Amino acid sequence: MPEPMIQAIKLTKRYEDGLLALDHVSYDIFPGEVFCLLGANGAGKTTAINLFLDFIPPTEGEARINGINCHQNPLDAKRYVAYVSENVMLYGNFTARQNLDFFAKLGGKATLTKKDYYRVMGEVGLEEKAFEQRVKEFSKGMRQKLGIAIAMVKDAPAILLDEPTSGLDPKAGAEFLELLKRLKKQGKAILMSTHDIFRSKEIADRVGIMKEGKLVMQRTREELAHEDLQKLYLDYMEAGVTAPV
Amino acid sequence: MPSPSAKSVSGPTGLIGIIARKEILDHLLSLKFHVCVAAMAVLLGLSAFVMYRDYQSRMETYSSMRERAKLRAGESGLMAVVEPRRLSVFAKGLDENLDRGYTVRAYDGIQPHEWQTPVARIFSLFAPPDLLYIVKALLSLIALLFAYDAVSGEKESGTLKMVLSGSLSRGEFAAGKLLGGLAAVLLPFFALWVAMLIALATRPLLAFTAADFARLGLMFLATVLYISAFFSLGVLVSAWSRTSAAALVILLFFWAAIVFAVPSVGNLIAERVSPPPSAETQELLRRQAFVKNRFIAIQSQSRDRQGSFEAFNSDYDRLVEDYRVRLDATIATSKNLCRLSPAATLTYFFTDLAGTGLSEQRRLGLALMKFKSHNMWALTHQTVRDAPAYSAFEFPPMRLPEVFQRGALTDLVILAVTCAALFMGAVFTFLKVDPR
Ligand SMILES: Nc1ncnc2c1ncn2[C@@H]1O[C@H](COP(=O)(O)OP(=O)(O)O)[C@@H](O)[C@H]1O
Numbered sequence: 001m002p003e004p005m006i007q008a009i010k011l012t013k014r015y016e017d018g019l020l021a022l023d024h025v026s027y028d029i030f031p032g033e034v035f036c037l038l039g040a041n042g043a044g045k046t047t048a049i050n051l052f053l054d055f056i057p058p059t060e061g062e063a064r065i066n067g068i069n070c071h072q073n074p075l076d077a078k079r080y081v082a083y084v085s086e087n088v089m090l091y092g093n094f095t096a097r098q099n100l101d102f103f104a105k106l107g108g109k110a111t112l113t114k115k116d117y118y119r120v121m122g123e124v125g126l127e128e129k130a131f132e133q134r135v136k137e138f139s140k141g142m143r144q145k146l147g148i149a150i151a152m153v154k155d156a157p158a159i160l161l162d163e164p165t166s167g168l169d170p171k172a173g174a175e176f177l178e179l180l181k182r183l184k185k186q187g188k189a190i191l192m193s194t195h196d197i198f199r200s201k202e203i204a205d206r207v208g209i210m211k212e213g214k215l216v217m218q219r220t221r222e223e224l225a226h227e228d229l230q231k232l233y234l235d236y237m238e239a240g241v242t243a244p245v
Numbered sequence: 246m247p248s249p250s251a252k253s254v255s256g257p258t259g260l261i262g263i264i265a266r267k268e269i270l271d272h273l274l275s276l277k278f279h280v281c282v283a284a285m286a287v288l289l290g291l292s293a294f295v296m297y298r299d300y301q302s303r304m305e306t307y308s309s310m311r312e313r314a315k316l317r318a319g320e321s322g323l324m325a326v327v328e329p330r331r332l333s334v335f336a337k338g339l340d341e342n343l344d345r346g347y348t349v350r351a352y353d354g355i356q357p358h359e360w361q362t363p364v365a366r367i368f369s370l371f372a373p374p375d376l377l378y379i380v381k382a383l384l385s386l387i388a389l390l391f392a393y394d395a396v397s398g399e400k401e402s403g404t405l406k407m408v409l410s411g412s413l414s415r416g417e418f419a420a421g422k423l424l425g426g427l428a429a430v431l432l433p434f435f436a437l438w439v440a441m442l443i444a445l446a447t448r449p450l451l452a453f454t455a456a457d458f459a460r461l462g463l464m465f466l467a468t469v470l471y472i473s474a475f476f477s478l479g480v481l482v483s484a485w486s487r488t489s490a491a492a493l494v495i496l497l498f499f500w501a502a503i504v505f506a507v508p509s510v511g512n513l514i515a516e517r518v519s520p521p522p523s524a525e526t527q528e529l530l531r532r533q534a535f536v537k538n539r540f541i542a543i544q545s546q547s548r549d550r551q552g553s554f555e556a557f558n559s560d561y562d563r564l565v566e567d568y569r570v571r572l573d574a575t576i577a578t579s580k581n582l583c584r585l586s587p588a589a590t591l592t593y594f595f596t597d598l599a600g601t602g603l604s605e606q607r608r609l610g611l612a613l614m615k616f617k618s619h620n621m622w623a624l625t626h627q628t629v630r631d632a633p634a635y636s637a638f639e640f641p642p643m644r645l646p647e648v649f650q651r652g653a654l655t656d657l658v659i660l661a662v663t664c665a666a667l668f669m670g671a672v673f674t675f676l677k678v679d680p681r
C-alpha cells in the first residue's frame with residue numbers, strides 16, 4: 001500500500017466567530033490520483049485547502065502532505081505542494097515570464113531558462129503574445145492559466161487546485177482537463193475543488209461532496225460509472241447533512 | 246518517497262535575496278518610483294544651488310567683516326568674526342546665529358555686530374532646503390509611500406497567498422521585502438546625493454577636507470538608520486492594518502507627529518518645565534550692574550576706572566554665566582524630550598556634525614567670553630601709549646571625538662536602536678499576518 005500524498009485526518013476548523021467551517025473531515029489522496037471536492041459556496045472547500053497551506057491553524061485534526069503535518073512543519077510540507085488559488089493574482093507590473101521566473105526561483109528552480117518558461121506557458125494554453133505582456137492587462141482566464149503554469153514549474157508531487165476552471169472559457173477548460181490528465185499520469189496527487197460536475201466525473205478518481213463543513217459523500221470512479229453524479233449531488237443538497245433516502 | 250521539489254541549494258539567505266530582488270524590480274516598474282526619484286533629483290539639485298548661493302554670500306560677508314575687524318581693531322571695541330562652516334550647506338542649523346560678527350567692548354558686554362545684515366532672511370520664514378530637511382521631511386515621506394502597501398497591498402492583490410504557498414518562512418519574506426524596499430528608496434537617493442556632492446565639491450569655495458567627507462559618511466549612516474526606521478514603521482503598519490488605504494492614513498499621521506509635532510511640543514514643554522531666562526531681564530540686570538558700579542566708583546572718588554571696569558565685568562560675567570546655566574537647562578530638557586522623535590535626533594546629529602548645532606552655539610559663547618577677558622586689559626588701556634596688542638579671536642571647529650562626546654554618539658545610538666526595534670517589530674507583526 002503506498003503512502004497517501006495528501007491526507008486530511010478528522011480535519012476541523014472553527015473560525016473565531018464560532019462558525020464550524022470544517023467538521024472532522026477525512027480523506028486520502030494517493031500519487032497519480034485526482035480527488036474532486038464538490039459542494040455549494042461556503043461548504044468549506046477553501047478552508048480545507050487553506051489548512052494544507054497553513055494559512056490558518058486547524059482547530060482539531062491534521063492536514064498532512066507527504067506524511068508531514070502541515071501545521072507543525074509548514075515549510076517542510078509546502079516543499080511538496082503546488083497551489084492554484086481560486087482567483088489567481090500575480091504581480092501586475094511584471095510580465096508573465098517575470099512572474100513565472102520569480103515563483104520558479106522561490107520554489108528553488110534556479111536553472112530554468114526563458115525557453116523553459118515559454119514551453120510551460122505554451123503548455124497551459126497561453127498565447128505567445130502574452131508571454132512578455134504585463135500581467136495587469138491579463139483577463140481572469142489568462143491569469144488562471146499562468147497560475148497553473150507556476151504550479152507546474154514547481155513540479156511538486158501534490159497539487160491543490162481551488163476552483164481552477166472558474167474563469168476559463170470552454171476551450172481553455174477542455175485544454176485544462178488534458179493538462180490535468182498529463183499531471184495525473186506523471187504521478188501527481190491532485191486535490192481540486194470545483195463546481196464542474198461533468199468534468200469531475202470525467203477526470204476524478206474519486207469525488208467527494210461537502211455540505212456545511214462535512215464530507216457527506218465519497219465515491220470512486222467505478223462506483224460513479226453507473227450513477228448520475230448531478231442527480232446524486234442535487235439529492236445531497238436537498239437532504240440534510242445525512243445521506244439521502 | 247518523492248524528492249522534494251525545492252532543492253536545498255537556496256538557503257534562507259537565497260530566498261531573502263530572491264524576494265528583495267523581486268521587490269526592487271517591482272518598484273522599478275512602478276510609476277510611483279519614477280515620480281519619487283524625480284522629486285528627489287529636483288529637490289537635491291535645488292538644495293545644492295540655493296545652499297551654495299547662501300554659503301557664498303555668507304562667505305563674502307565674512308571676508309569683508311574680517312577686513313573691517315582688522316582695520317578698525319580697538320576703534321570702538323573689538324570685533325570677533327566667525328567663519329561660516331563648509332558643511333552648513335548640508336545642514337544650516339543655527340548657522341545664522343553662529344556666523345556673524347560680534348563686537349566686544351570693555352563695559353558693554355558682547356553684542357552681535359549691528360553692521361551685519363543676515364544674508365538670507367527668507368530662511369527664517371521657511372525651513373532652509375538643506376539636505377537635512379530633505380531627508381527629514383521628504384525622504385521619510387517617500388519611505389512611507391514605498392512601504393504603506395508592502396504587505397496590505399499584497400494581501401489585497403492576493404499575491405501574498407501565492408508567495409506564502411511556497412516553502413519560505415514569513416520571516417524570510419518580511420526581511421526580503423524590507424531590504425528590497427529600502428534599497429529601492431536609498432540607492433537612488435544615495436546616487437543623487439553623490440552627484441550633488443560632486444557638483445558642490447568641485448567649487449573652489451567648498452574645498453571639502455577628508456574630515457568633512459568622514460562627517461558626510463556619518464550623515465549618510467544616520468540617513469540610512471532614519472529612513473530604515475520609517476520604512477520599517479511603514480511595513481509594520483501595513484502588516485497590521487486591513488487595507489492599504491487605512492495604513493496610509495495612519496502612517497501620514499505618524500509622519501506628521503514625528504517630523505513636526507513632537508519636536509515643537511517637546512520645545513514647548515521644555516520651556517514650561519525649565520523656563521529659559523528672558524533676554525530683557527538679562528539686559529536690565531546688566532545695565533543695573535553697570536550703573537551701580539559707576540556709582541560706587543564715583544562715590545568712592547577713587548577715580549579707579551580700572552577697578553570699576555573689573556567690578557562691572559565680574560558682575561556681568563556672573564550674570565552671563567547664570568543666563569547660560571539656565572539656558573543650558575532648558576536646552577537639555579528640550580533635547581531629551583525631542584529625542585522621542587527620530588526627526589529631532591537626526592537634526593541634532595546632522596547639525597552637530599556640520600558644526601551648526603546647539604553645542605557649537607554653546608562653544609561660541611564660551612570662546613567669545615574668553616576673547617573678551619584676554620583683551621580686557623588692552624581694551625581698557627586703549628589710550629595709553631604702548632598699549633598691549635590685542636589677541637586674535639580663535640574659534641576652530643570641534644573635533645569629531647568631541648562632537649561625539651557632546652551628544653552625537655547618543656543621537657546615533659538612539660537612531661540605531663529605534664531602527665532595530667522597528668525592523669524587528671515589522672518582522673514580528675508580519676509573522677501573525679493572515680494572508681487571505
Ligand atoms: N476568515 C473567516 N472567518 C470566519 N468565517 C469564515 C472565514 N473564512 C470563511 N469563513 C466561512 O467558512 C465557511 C466556509 O467557507 P469556504 O471554505 O470559503 O467555502 P467554499 O470554499 O466551499 O465556498 C463559509 O461559511 C464562510 O463564510
Ligand SMILES: [Mg+2]
Pocket residue numbers: 042045046047086162
Ligand atoms: Mg472557495
